[in-house]
Amino acid sequence: MVQRVVDWVDERIDLSDVRHFIAGKGVPIHAQKVWYYLGGLTLFLLAVQIFTGILLLLYYRPSAAEAYESVQFIVSDVEFGWLIRNIHSWSANLLIAVAFAHFFSVFLLKSYRKPRELTWLTGIVLLFLMLAFGFSGYLLPWNELSFFATKVGTGIAGTVPFVGRFLLRLLRGGDEVTGATLSRFYGLHVAVLPAITTALVAAHLLLVQRQGMSVPIDVEQRAKPGERLRQMPFFPNYVLRDVLAWYIALAILAALAAFYPWELGKKADQFAVVPPGIRPEWYFLAMFHTLKLLPSHILGLEGERVGVAAFGLAALFLVLVPFLDGRSNRGERSPLFTALAMLGLVYLVAFTIIGHFAK
Amino acid sequence: MDSKARTVGVLVAFLGVCPFGAGVALAQTPAGRDTCVSCHAGLPESRLARPAELFAQPDIHRESGFACADCHRGDPGATEKSRAHDGAHGFRGKPMGLAVITACARCHSDAELMRRFAPRQRVDQALEYATSVHGKRLAAGDTKVATCASCHGAHGVRRVKDSKSPVFPTNVGGTCASCHASDEHMRGYTLPGGAPLPVNQFSEYQKSVHYAALMKADDLSAPSCNACHGNHGAAPPGVGSVANVCGTCHAVFAQKFETSVHAQIFDKGCVECHGNHAVLKPSDEMLGTGAHAICATCHGGPDDKGAVAAEAMRGDIDRLKGAIDATGTLVARVKNAGIEVSTQELALAEARSHLTLARAEIHASDAARVDAIIQDGLKIVTTTDTAGQRGLRELKYRRTGLVISLGVILLVVVTLALKIRQLDRRG
Amino acid sequence: MAKLDDIRVADDREVNRRSFLDTVLNVGYVSTAAAIAYPVTRFLIPPKSGEPATASVVAAKAASLRPNSGIVFQFGNKPAIVVRTTDGELRAYSAVCTHLECTVQFKADTSQLWCACHNGIYDLSGNVVSGPPPRSLEKFNVNVRGEPGDEDIVVSRT
Numbered sequence: 041m042v043q044r045v046v047d048w049v050d051e052r053i054d055l056s057d058v059r060h061f062i063a064g065k066g067v068p069i070h071a072q073k074v075w076y077y078l079g080g081l082t083l084f085l086l087a088v089q090i091f092t093g094i095l096l097l098l099y100y101r102p103s104a105a106e107a108y109e110s111v112q113f114i115v116s117d118v119e120f121g122w123l124i125r126n127i128h129s130w131s132a133n134l135l136i137a138v139a140f141a142h143f144f145s146v147f148l149l150k151s152y153r154k155p156r157e158l159t160w161l162t163g164i165v166l167l168f169l170m171l172a173f174g175f176s177g178y179l180l181p182w183n184e185l186s187f188f189a190t191k192v193g194t195g196i197a198g199t200v201p202f203v204g205r206f207l208l209r210l211l212r213g214g215d216e217v218t219g220a221t222l223s224r225f226y227g228l229h230v231a232v233l234p235a236i237t238t239a240l241v242a243a244h245l246l247l248v249q250r251q252g253m254s255v256p257i258d259v260e261q262r263a264k265p266g267e268r269l270r271q272m273p274f275f276p277n278y279v280l281r282d283v284l285a286w287y288i289a290l291a292i293l294a295a296l297a298a299f300y301p302w303e304l305g306k307k308a309d310q311f312a313v314v315p316p317g318i319r320p321e322w323y324f325l326a327m328f329h330t331l332k333l334l335p336s337h338i339l340g341l342e343g344e345r346v347g348v349a350a351f352g353l354a355a356l357f358l359v360l361v362p363f364l365d366g367r368s369n370r371g372e373r374s375p376l377f378t379a380l381a382m383l384g385l386v387y388l389v390a391f392t393i394i395g396h397f398a399k
Numbered sequence: 400m401d402s403k404a405r406t407v408g409v410l411v412a413f414l415g416v417c418p419f420g421a422g423v424a425l426a427q428t429p430a431g432r433d434t435c436v437s438c439h440a441g442l443p444e445s446r447l448a449r450p451a452e453l454f455a456q457p458d459i460h461r462e463s464g465f466a467c468a469d470c471h472r473g474d475p476g477a478t479e480k481s482r483a484h485d486g487a488h489g490f491r492g493k494p495m496g497l498a499v500i501t502a503c504a505r506c507h508s509d510a511e512l513m514r515r516f517a518p519r520q521r522v523d524q525a526l527e528y529a530t531s532v533h534g535k536r537l538a539a540g541d542t543k544v545a546t547c548a549s550c551h552g553a554h555g556v557r558r559v560k561d562s563k564s565p566v567f568p569t570n571v572g573g574t575c576a577s578c579h580a581s582d583e584h585m586r587g588y589t590l591p592g593g594a595p596l597p598v599n600q601f602s603e604y605q606k607s608v609h610y611a612a613l614m615k616a617d618d619l620s621a622p623s624c625n626a627c628h629g630n631h632g633a634a635p636p637g638v639g640s641v642a643n644v645c646g647t648c649h650a651v652f653a654q655k656f657e658t659s660v661h662a663q664i665f666d667k668g669c670v671e672c673h674g675n676h677a678v679l680k681p682s683d684e685m686l687g688t689g690a691h692a693i694c695a696t697c698h699g700g701p702d703d704k705g706a707v708a709a710e711a712m713r714g715d716i717d718r719l720k721g722a723i724d725a726t727g728t729l730v731a732r733v734k735n736a737g738i739e740v741s742t743q744e745l746a747l748a749e750a751r752s753h754l755t756l757a758r759a760e761i762h763a764s765d766a767a768r769v770d771a772i773i774q775d776g777l778k779i780v781t782t783t784d785t786a787g788q789r790g791l792r793e794l795k796y797r798r799t800g801l802v803i804s805l806g807v808i809l810l811v812v813v814t815l816a817l818k819i820r821q822l823d824r825r826g
Numbered sequence: 827m828a829k830l831d832d833i834r835v836a837d838d839r840e841v842n843r844r845s846f847l848d849t850v851l852n853v854g855y856v857s858t859a860a861a862i863a864y865p866v867t868r869f870l871i872p873p874k875s876g877e878p879a880t881a882s883v884v885a886a887k888a889a890s891l892r893p894n895s896g897i898v899f900q901f902g903n904k905p906a907i908v909v910r911t912t913d914g915e916l917r918a919y920s921a922v923c924t925h926l927e928c929t930v931q932f933k934a935d936t937s938q939l940w941c942a943c944h945n946g947i948y949d950l951s952g953n954v955v956s957g958p959p960p961r962s963l964e965k966f967n968v969n970v971r972g973e974p975g976d977e978d979i980v981v982s983r984t
Contacts, residue, residue: 106881110878113878116737117739119873121737122737277819295805298797301797303735304734304737618960648957648958741902748904748922751927752929756928811855815854817847818847
């Protein structure tokens, strides 16, 4: 049946180029190929977010007076609203986890080296965009936890050197977290960030299609000159494996929604006392806990500002990695950058765990 | 009304309608010719200067066109003391004792006069005052008691509605306390039984719900001293009339109390259990035969019908309270998980009203009537609880659905894996 | 890379297994699609309650509210009351008594709103006439909407 539709379209717009491309596309086979699936998985989860997000958009109301009630309406009155909302909330977390996994695998396997610097650049920005999606979306239910987490998070943004105060007011839509903040975050979450993401994902995918999959350096080195690596056909072999990964992700989502359903919480009260032990979602926890542990003053400057500046520098470093790692660019092993990547991974995992169990 | 009071009352009423009195009251000082204020304001002795200062502040009499001479008489145009204070012009100086009452009543008990300035104002204050403890003692010669000026002031008299007036609702307590809380002032006065008159009424009142309502909750209808004791006819409510006094606001409780056996027994009515000045916020702890219960002061033991009734009523109320709490927690939990429960929340509010109704009903001391209300409340809670349980089942149903879909997904995963293996083998 | 001509001819058993697997897989894909389409379709269909009941609610049918009568109804999770005066004017207030939150009701003989708990009385403007309530009742907006002859009374927050 699908074949009949394809043929019908083919008679009208010549699909022979597309057929040719797909038939000729292959994916290299080697020990590390399992990491290839992470990119597609990230894309799948992003699609899930867009789909469920649009559905939620139809009922959600972005004002301080109605946001919480509209979410309550969605989960209790709208048919299967609880399901759509649960999937959106859990998939957000899964998306960020998989995005980070994708990032680390690329970092460790040095896929960013020439000629794939642009892919890395678009990817890094996409990673930051996912974090922005998470941060902005978290406020939208307007419950106690999200309100105070936003207050703390935007407060930290206010400590960025030089532009901190401006940034804080820009984010909050004022000096405090209010309905104005909600409006802004909503605009960011459903319009601004999706627009930028769409453009960057398109660029990212186009680059991957043009350049094919990167092969790890030691696999490349082991290959005899002129020898072509074993490949599997993209369609149907690799695609089915991708779909398998997607189905596994779907299973994890279903399990999470079944056994750890997302609750409504209490409606945010701007004048309530900050609940003790308030902290952001897990993907900001490492950074948050690091800032908490920093001494109040370092070398005469405020500890928090130094921390935030350091994170800023780390982000800049990440963006520039392909241009700094000369050895990978020459096709040589680059143990320094491997070590840095491992350090980063260990630091993030450790501090997330410590931050979770800290009082 | 005893003879002394009647004398005062007649005197005042006579003066009030006396045309001469009316005529004098109308003699207002021509503008620009009032030397009383200008002279007294410049005097070094503060006792003499103060009235002039106060009279210059917001004062209802001055604003209505009255001046010093309208009460004190004398010659306001004269520039020299002996002429200004001339007895021939009727100069009175500072009125003391009963003279204060007559001075004020000369206008304030004159209906025709008062109609020209404040048509809605009452004109029987002096008559009422004559019936009060203050009035009676004054007639007997005691000048320590309060007169018009003690509470309203003499110079700088503000409207009662003016929040700075000493008789504005939130200030009344402090005004009464300026004498009644002073050990020194109240020395020598006794209660009917002979015990010394207490001076702790205001401090006790400050602990009360009424004080909190008046001062913190801005409820100006909440009672201060005058609400129960009267304004001008101030006297403690007599035995047997306490329930009427409290009942002017707490009508439902007074009605129910009337029907109870306690109405026959209690001398002091409501005050027996609730106190008179330190009326605290009541709690369910007061009911029953437990440690803090008031019923236990008289009732106790299994043979005491009163104790049995008190226990029954307390037990009923506790049961409904517990049921509401438990179901409330269930409904909140279910709501948080995403089930629609507005009807259930409404029903629980209705059940809480039943608690309120029951707490009013206990004043009739009839355990059966309280039980009827409680049973109605419990019925509502049971229905709500059933709905809450249904909510829990809905949550379980959702989880089951997801687990089933999980199973189906895993099935597809297995099939996919097999298909991939097959494809690989082919190629 | 596999090409169609490279595939060896399969034997019967293998063909059966292959098409069985394909069938099962197709069934799997279709059920996934259905499992997504069904909830999404139900989600898109507007629920009975229309919109969150915090802002506005249909209180009653206009025809069922006669002059000098009142109806208590559910507004969100609290009671509210809509009243038609003897002149035919519609008014709506929160039915939560401002004293201790019992539900007020309409008293036709005095044309007032009355709280049974402690005898609090409000006039038809929501103001306290007598009794313990410290504040007047919260006022709501009333509108009539719908087909003539079958109008709904809609109550909403101001």
